[in-house]
Amino acid sequence: MARGLNKVMLIGNLGNDPELRTIPSGQTVANFTLATSESFKDSSGAMQERTEWHRIVAWGRLAEICGQYLKKGRQVYVEGRIQTRSWDDQKTGEKKYATDIVVTDMQMLGGMREGGSGYGDGGQQSYSPPQQPARQQGPQDAPPPQTAPSAPMIENDKDDLPF
Amino acid sequence: MARGLNKVMLIGNLGNDPELRTIPSGQTVANFTLATSESFKDSSGAMQERTEWHRIVAWGRLAEICGQYLKKGRQVYVEGRIQTRSWDDQKTGEKKYATDIVVTDMQMLGGMREGGSGYGDGGQQSYSPPQQPARQQGPQDAPPPQTAPSAPMIENDKDDLPF
Amino acid sequence: MARGLNKVMLIGNLGNDPELRTIPSGQTVANFTLATSESFKDSSGAMQERTEWHRIVAWGRLAEICGQYLKKGRQVYVEGRIQTRSWDDQKTGEKKYATDIVVTDMQMLGGMREGGSGYGDGGQQSYSPPQQPARQQGPQDAPPPQTAPSAPMIENDKDDLPF
Amino acid sequence: MARGLNKVMLIGNLGNDPELRTIPSGQTVANFTLATSESFKDSSGAMQERTEWHRIVAWGRLAEICGQYLKKGRQVYVEGRIQTRSWDDQKTGEKKYATDIVVTDMQMLGGMREGGSGYGDGGQQSYSPPQQPARQQGPQDAPPPQTAPSAPMIENDKDDLPF
DNA sequence: TTTT
DNA sequence: TTTT
Numbered sequence: 001m002a003r004g005l006n007k008v009m010l011i012g013n014l015g016n017d018p019e020l021r022t023i024p025s026g027q028t029v030a031n032f033t034l035a036t037s038e039s040f041k042d043s044s045g046a047m048q049e050r051t052e053w054h055r056i057v058a059w060g061r062l063a064e065i066c067g068q069y070l071k072k073g074r075q076v077y078v079e080g081r082i083q084t085r086s087w088d089d090q091k092t093g094e095k096k097y098a099t100d101i102v103v104t105d106m107q108m109l110g111g112m113r114e115g116g117s118g119y120g121d122g123g124q125q126s127y128s129p130p131q132q133p134a135r136q137q138g139p140q141d142a143p144p145p146q147t148a149p150s151a152p153m154i155e156n157d158k159d160d161l162p163f
Numbered sequence: 164m165a166r167g168l169n170k171v172m173l174i175g176n177l178g179n180d181p182e183l184r185t186i187p188s189g190q191t192v193a194n195f196t197l198a199t200s201e202s203f204k205d206s207s208g209a210m211q212e213r214t215e216w217h218r219i220v221a222w223g224r225l226a227e228i229c230g231q232y233l234k235k236g237r238q239v240y241v242e243g244r245i246q247t248r249s250w251d252d253q254k255t256g257e258k259k260y261a262t263d264i265v266v267t268d269m270q271m272l273g274g275m276r277e278g279g280s281g282y283g284d285g286g287q288q289s290y291s292p293p294q295q296p297a298r299q300q301g302p303q304d305a306p307p308p309q310t311a312p313s314a315p316m317i318e319n320d321k322d323d324l325p326f
Numbered sequence: 327m328a329r330g331l332n333k334v335m336l337i338g339n340l341g342n343d344p345e346l347r348t349i350p351s352g353q354t355v356a357n358f359t360l361a362t363s364e365s366f367k368d369s370s371g372a373m374q375e376r377t378e379w380h381r382i383v384a385w386g387r388l389a390e391i392c393g394q395y396l397k398k399g400r401q402v403y404v405e406g407r408i409q410t411r412s413w414d415d416q417k418t419g420e421k422k423y424a425t426d427i428v429v430t431d432m433q434m435l436g437g438m439r440e441g442g443s444g445y446g447d448g449g450q451q452s453y454s455p456p457q458q459p460a461r462q463q464g465p466q467d468a469p470p471p472q473t474a475p476s477a478p479m480i481e482n483d484k485d486d487l488p489f
Numbered sequence: 490m491a492r493g494l495n496k497v498m499l500i501g502n503l504g505n506d507p508e509l510r511t512i513p514s515g516q517t518v519a520n521f522t523l524a525t526s527e528s529f530k531d532s533s534g535a536m537q538e539r540t541e542w543h544r545i546v547a548w549g550r551l552a553e554i555c556g557q558y559l560k561k562g563r564q565v566y567v568e569g570r571i572q573t574r575s576w577d578d579q580k581t582g583e584k585k586y587a588t589d590i591v592v593t594d595m596q597m598l599g600g601m602r603e604g605g606s607g608y609g610d611g612g613q614q615s616y617s618p619p620q621q622p623a624r625q626q627g628p629q630d631a632p633p634p635q636t637a638p639s640a641p642m643i644e645n646d647k648d649d650l651p652f
Numbered sequence: 653t654t655t656t
Numbered sequence: 657t658t659t660t
Contacts, residue, residue, distance in 0.1 A: 003174075003200060003201070003202070003433045003434070003659090003660085004173070004174050004175045004176075004198070004199035004200045004433070004656070004658095004659080005172060005173055005175070005199060005403060006173055006175075006199040006201065006215055006217075007171070007172045007173070007432060008170070008171050008245065009168060009170045009171075009172075010167070010168055010169055010170070011166075011168035011566055011596060012167045012168070012169075012654070012655080013167075013653095013654035013655045014653085014654065014655095015653035015654045016653060016654085033653060033654080034654080035167070035653070035654040035655070036167035036168060036169040036654095037166060037167045037654085037655065037656085038166070038167060038169065038244075040293035041168070043655090050167055051653095051654080051655085052171075052244070052245060052246060052247065053247070053653075053654085054245065054655075060470060068267075072653080072656090073654060075598065075599065075654090077168075077500055077566075081201075081215070081217060082171065082215060082217065082245070082262075082264075083501065084215065084262070092255045092257060094255060096259075097258075097261070097262075097285060098260070099245075099247070099262035101245075106649070107329045107330075107500060108329070109332060109500070109564065109598045109599055110224075110564065110599025124271070128300050132540055140653070150300070166568060166596045166655090166656085167654095167655080169597060172335065174403060174433060174435070175658070175659080176657095176658035176659045177657090177658065177659095178657035178658045179657060196657060196658080197658080198657070198658040198659070199658095200658085200659065200660085214657095214658075214659085216657075216658085226657090235657080235658070236434065236658060236659070237658090238435065238658090238659075239339060240403075240494060248657085254588070269581070270337060270433045270493070270494060271492070272337070272401065272491045273401065273434055273435055273436025328498050328523070329500075329527070329528070330499070330501045330502075330525030330526045330527060331498060331499055331500035331525060331540055332499055332501075332525040332527065332564075333497070333498045333499070334496070334497050334498075335494060335496045335497075335498075336493070336494055336495055336496070337492075337494035338493045338494070338495075339491050339493075352633070361493070361497040362494060362609035363492060363493045364492070364493060364495065365492070365568075378495055378570070378571060378572060378573065379573070380495075380571065400497070403494075406526075406586075407541070408497065408543065408571070408590075409541060410542070410543060410588070412543065418581045418583060419580060419644065422585075422587075423586070424586070425571075425573070425586075425588035427571075444536060488503075
């Protein structure tokens with residue numbers, strides 16, 4: 001029964017607008033990157049900032065909410081779990097890995113910006129999900145997109161106690 | 164000033180004994196893997212288990228504690244932050260990535276096992292850290308070991324472990 | 327829309343067997359206390375231990391699982407949210423407060439003990455919930471038990487995004 | 490050795506400006522309340538909001554930062570531990586309890602507001618801490634203020650706030 | 653690629 | 657590669 005805990009909590013800013021896709025099963029997926037910054041003193045005592053970039057994945061209803069409300073630059077809280085995918089790189093024949101954060105909760109922070117066409121404006125009504133990318137690897141050798149939720153949809157993570 | 168939060172909390176079992184090294188600066192590093200399991204119902208309603216493997220890195224005093232008390236199989240709680248390293252794979256010329264969990268707190272769970280040569284038995288007195296691995300890449304294309312703490316030591320947050 | 331985060335994560339040992347009740351609506355409630363210990367150096371540099379006691383409340387299926395598997399002394403991980411109740415103390419006419427942790431996730435730690443009538447042994451089959459306590463206050467002035475989940479049942483906490 | 494975990498993570502808004510005091514030992518303490526809101530569907534399916542109020546306590550450098558940068562209404566992330574104090578109510582002779590969140594990390598969220606005398610404006614230079622309150626109980630029967638950090642300073646974990 |  |  002050996003359970004475990006695999007929890008990630010991030011507060012950061014989106015590096016890009018969420019990209020939405022619909023996988024063959026009909027599920028919606030959203031992908032975006034999130035930057036978390038931390039300040040620290042280096043060995044010389046000077047302040048340094050280090051930014052970590054996280055690959056965020058949301059499924060289902062949460063994906064749709066991300067697509068609808070989140071924009072590049074937006075500050076969010078994200079809770080989720082770490083998930084590492086692997087695939088065979090066709091070009092080199094090597095096994096490759098990518099680590100994603102699969103979101104289980106998301107909170108927009110800082111309220112809506114005052115003026116402008118600010119993010120979170122609920123615009124985007126005419127959102128149309130990108131075409132399902134043809135599965136060949138692009139030249140940039142980005143990890144392939146998810147084609148199936150690896151832990152099927154557990155959108156609510158909690159009532160799955162193993163009993 | 165833009166701060167952020169980058170926090171990971173895991174409960175799982177060690178997949179191997181921690182490997183300790185001392186880097187040129189004199190810092191101690193410990194590496195081990197941690198398995199977190201979750202149960203879920205698949206689309207057919209059957210119970211499935213999915214195991215996620217995490218690469219754990221501890222520095223300094225915490226590394227020494229891990230080396231001294233943790234063993235393959237031991238259940239632990241680990242708190243830390245996500246950190247993705249990249250390097251150029253000499254063989255393929257490609258950029259590669261590995262995601263580690265840099266530990267800031269660690270708790271041994273479940274108490275000491277009763278009998279046997281149980282883990283956490285405080286044996287290991289004769290621990291000797293592995294030799295500093297020659298930096299060439301092994302054939303298995305494992306990520307190279309860390310050679311420097313990327314966020315310099317951050318005082319380990321919790322070197323007040325009660326030992 | 328003002329969302330928030332109210333999250334508690336505890337690892338500790340039960341101070342007593344869970345007490346189960348069924349409230350008039352038919353919902354099951356489990357109550358137990360959980361001790362979390364921390365070590366620290368006092369001002370004189372001596373090691374001290376401080377134990378904090380938490381009042382844990384679980385509802386529904388989770389309450390039943392707690393009743394079935396948890397025992398005094400058992401080490402568990404508990405995730406939940408802080409909730410403060412208030413009531414009027416009939417005796418003194420004063421307003422009183424009690425702070426509970428409402429569980430949303432629970433993990434048993436340390437595996438089943440090897441021998442003995444160890445906790446978590448799945449015995450207890452003949453469990454029968456205590457009678458609904460007559461609501462008068464006992465002389466010890468303990469907080470009255472919950473009679474309703476204050477945030478109705480949200481057993482899975484996650485799909486309640488406010489949209 | 491029995492370790493434990495006692496962790497709280499909150500995102501909410503300050504209910505009042507932080508109140509600072511200096512205790513006899515010279516330590517600075519900051520107190521404020523934080524509201525976390527959650528939305529949920531009640532039994533009739535209607536959206537409801539429930540606000541939970543938390544009593545926040547910060548010590549040392551972190552207290553000073555709170556005093557300097559936080560204002561009523563500000564949205565913050567707070568990490569800390571739960572701590573319940575008890576004292577004898579002189580008036581009724583009863584034992585009373587109050588549960589605080591002792592901060593170990595704090596992040597201001599949402600950035601500085603654009604115009605106005607917005608919070609977090611770094612004004613306040615002339616901040617002067619309130620007089621040390623004479624220790625008699627006020628009529629409202631509020632819990633008495635802390636007079637000593639109960640877990641002595643634990644080096645504040647994160648006084649590396651980037652200021 | 654974000655943010656301050 | 658762990659654990660139940």
